[in-house]
Amino acid sequence: MRNIEKPPICGRDFLALQEERGLKSIDYAWILGMSAPAFGSYKNREAKRNPARMLRKHRHALVIRWMLENEDAEPGLSAPVPRDMIRRLRSLWDGRFSAKRFGILLGAAGGTASSWGSGQHHPMTITQRICSMLHHTDDGLFLERFLAWEAMALDEAERRGIPDLYQAESWRQA
Structure with a gap:
């Protein structure tokens, strides 16, 4: 069950990031890994027509939340x-870090990162x-960045109705 006081990233957040950062559509499309036509369609369908509805693409929601919460965040x-x-994460965690965990936190299905x-x-x-x-x-x-990303991703998952992302092993809602 999603906490109403804490909605997930929605269309208005999509539009807010573009406005706050002064992003041209082509640059925003590049950040989200989309072609310009796909971006235009997505922006109209997901953001302008339904500004209060949760974005369907969770990876986009993660990037948007990260960039809204971290004003110096820019993809290189x-x-x-x-x-x-x-x-590298395994070496920092004494070998106790799984590819599965990494993949899930970046929005992929459990086994994808392997x-x-x-x-x-x-x-x-x-x-x-x-x-x-x-x-x-x-x-x-x-x-520090990775741990902040992890906290943000787990929070976004919870806002989307996935209380335990690691147990769910997927961003798909039950």
């Missing part, structure tokens, strides 16, 4: 490979944008 032109980020490391699948463009926002060369700052 290059991003570390997710498997390298997973390895395939990123094997080279079987490449992450979605939006996943690469998320990785670029979380990356930092300093281990302490990287871990």
Whole structure:
């Protein structure tokens, strides 16, 4: 059950980020990993027509929430490979960090991140944008960003009616 006082990211938040950051549509589309035509359609369908409704694409909601809550958050032109980020997190957690956890927190299904490391699948463009926002060369700052992302992602999941994202292993609502 979703807490009414804490709604998930919705259409009005989508529009607010573009306005607050002064983003051109083509730049916003790039951040979200969308083509310009797909972005225009999404913006009209999801945001303008239904500003109070929860965004259906949870990965977009995660990026929008992160950028609204962190004014210095900007995706870079290059991003570390997710498997390298997973390895780095494992080294910072004494090996007790799973690819599954990483994938779920970035909006993927539970087992998806394991395939990123094997080279079987490449992450979605939006996943690469998320990785670029979380990356930092300093281990302490990287871990701080990742833990803040984790808290934000778990909060967004709860707002979407998923009280325990790790147990659910998916962003799909029951």
